[in-house]
Amino acid sequence: MREWVEQKLIPHVSEWEQTASIPDGVYKEAATAGVLMPVASGASIIPEWRGKYPVIGNVNPAEWDGFHDLILHDEFGRVGGVGVENGLLGGTTLCTPALQAHGTDKIKNVVIDEILSGRARVALAVTEPNAGSDVQGLETEAQMSSDGQFFIVNGQKKWITGGMYATYFMTLVRDPSGGFTLLIIKRSEGLTTRHIVMSGSNAAGTAFVDLDDVQVPLDMVVGERGKGLQYVMANFNHERLFIGMQSLRCARVCLEDSIDYAINREVFGRKLVEQPVIRFKIANMSRQTEALQAWLETLIFQLEHLQPQERIFLLAGTTAQLKAHSGIVLENVVREAVQILGGIGLTRGGRGERVERIWRDVKAITVPGGSEEVMLDLSARRALKVHEGMKAMKSHL
Ligand SMILES: Cc1cc2nc3c(=O)[nH]c(=O)nc-3n(C[C@H](O)[C@H](O)[C@H](O)COP(=O)(O)OP(=O)(O)OC[C@H]3O[C@@H](n4cnc5c(N)ncnc54)[C@H](O)[C@@H]3O)c2cc1C
Known part of the structure; x- marks a missing residue:
């Protein structure tokens, strides 16, 4: 996946951002490389798609899980920013599960096949x-x-x-x-x-x-x-999770580019990283990023090991909270990255390109897919529901 991102995406991101267009051929290549079907699948690949579409890295489709999904979105994030991933694959991951779960034969056999083989975007x-x-x-x-x-x-x-x-x-x-x-x-x-x-x-x-x-x-x-809203909402949890994955890699990119700059840039006769205030910033960026990674991986592990109904009941609120938290972490981290990079962190193109792009993209993490306010409120309401549910269960024992 990393090789594919480095070869097929990174050299072109700047141009695609400038022209506001990603050629159709790239979507087709994503299908051929085995990115599309896994991205549409999320944490597991359904039997109907196994063997029909390629899987990146030749992973056995029966073994595909939530951590493979994490690697996929995480590697994508190395481009710096979320515009390319969302433009290329956002619709595929948001729509295909509902189409497969509830679609007519025509939708399953024609529409989904066009989408997963890279002939049409959704x-x-x-x-x-x-x-x-x-x-x-x-x-x-x-x-x-x-x-x-x-x-x-x-x-x-x-x-x-x-x-x-x-x-x-x-x-x-x-x-x-x-x-x-x-x-x-x-x-x-x-x-x-x-x-x-x-x-x-x-x-x-x-x-x-x-x-x-x-x-x-x-x-x-x-x-x-009459059931459309229910179908759309069923995929919200995965959407929120993958936004968390995007935030995490964007935070790592900020950290990586900040450290690289700080150890090379000389100011007032010494390296930037020799300034305690800069090290303090790096440490703060790092602790927030590591904590986000730990929470995200814990959540993925929990989702893997619970039954579908338990997942929604117990973890929908946590997923919403993680989504909100990931945006807050990224906002802090990218702010500090821009401070460390100085002018190049605000310049399109060049060494600060990724950080500058993330700085512009960060609100596309905190507003869509359930805004921060709505997500935090939902997480508290869900926690109260779980509390009530647990109390009721105990009283039946
Ligand atoms: C970059 C981007 C990509 C998007 N992609 C898609 C897409 O592909 N498909 C699609 O259908 N939509 C998409 N959206 C729309 C997105 O889902 C909405 O922007 C989002 O639901 C918020 O709606 P709104 O912008 O109308 O804000 P409003 O609903 O008007 O809310 C305004 C503000 O009020 C706050 N607010 C709202 N309700 C509450 C509440 N109960 N308590 C406290 N605060 C509250 C919100 O946090 C928000 O910040 C996208 C939006 C953006 C910015």
Whole structure:
């Protein structure tokens, strides 16, 4: 994985960030190299995909676990920043599990195959101009056509990562018959995308998506009507976990580049690292990064060893808390890295390039995927629920 990142990504990151585009060929290469299917799988590879798609490093698909997943996202982070990973693979990891778990035969046999073989990219389209953290406020609506053959979708989706590259949009819509329904919408007449220029992550292909009388065949409905939100939420825990993995590697990159600079740069007749205040900063960056790694690995281990229902009940809150914490750690660490690097930490390109990019990207860790405030609140509410659950269990013993 490291070799693939070093050869195929790192030499081009700066250019892709500048041009706000990652060529389709790179996605295809990710499929051939065995990155795509594992990234879509998370902590285990389902039997249906074993042997059908390659696995990076020739890992036996039956043995793929949460630590392989960690290595994958961790190695990706060496590029410095999250724009390239999110633009290239974000949609694949966020959407494919729900498509596989609940999709029709057409979705499983055609759409997923196009995605995992690198022929089409997918993006998750939930957020709207008037509904972000509070998903209940979604306004995009799907009406059944008069002949009952397809849905007609109207609305807008905002900040859709990878939307500029996507052929498919896994879209959550309000269903007139009640609740929210999940549709997989192919880029077609009536669906248009515009690039949103963000403060960082230019290569992520973040898009505003307009849906104007878009026709969606009924075999592109994912699972049962009215249950779409439930399907999307089922993958939130993995999304939060992998954002934690991204934060961790970005923090290590900051540490690595800061140490490298501090041991080489001379100021006032001696190396920067000989200044106690700089060593103090490095020590603080290091203790926060190491603690994050230890917590993340503990959580992955726990997730590996619990049954699915226990995982959600016991660890959804912890996962949300770790996601929030990882962003806070990275904010601290990148701040100190910029201080140590001085001007080059604020200059695009050159020695400070990775730190400068992470400095711009860090809020793309703390806001999406469940903002820091919402995640911390959720973690406390979940902890109270677990407490109540444990009390109830004890009273039955
Ligand atoms: C870089 C980036 C990539 C994204 N990618 C995608 C994507 O691929 N697909 C997609 O569907 N969406 C995506 N989003 C949207 C993202 O999920 C939303 O930005 C996020 O849910 C927050 O919604 P909002 O921005 O509308 O903020 P709001 O919901 O308006 O919230 C504003 C602020 O209020 C705080 N807040 C909200 N509720 C509470 C509360 N109950 N208690 C305390 N504080 C609260 C939040 O922390 C937030 O900081 C992306 C966003 C960004 C910035």
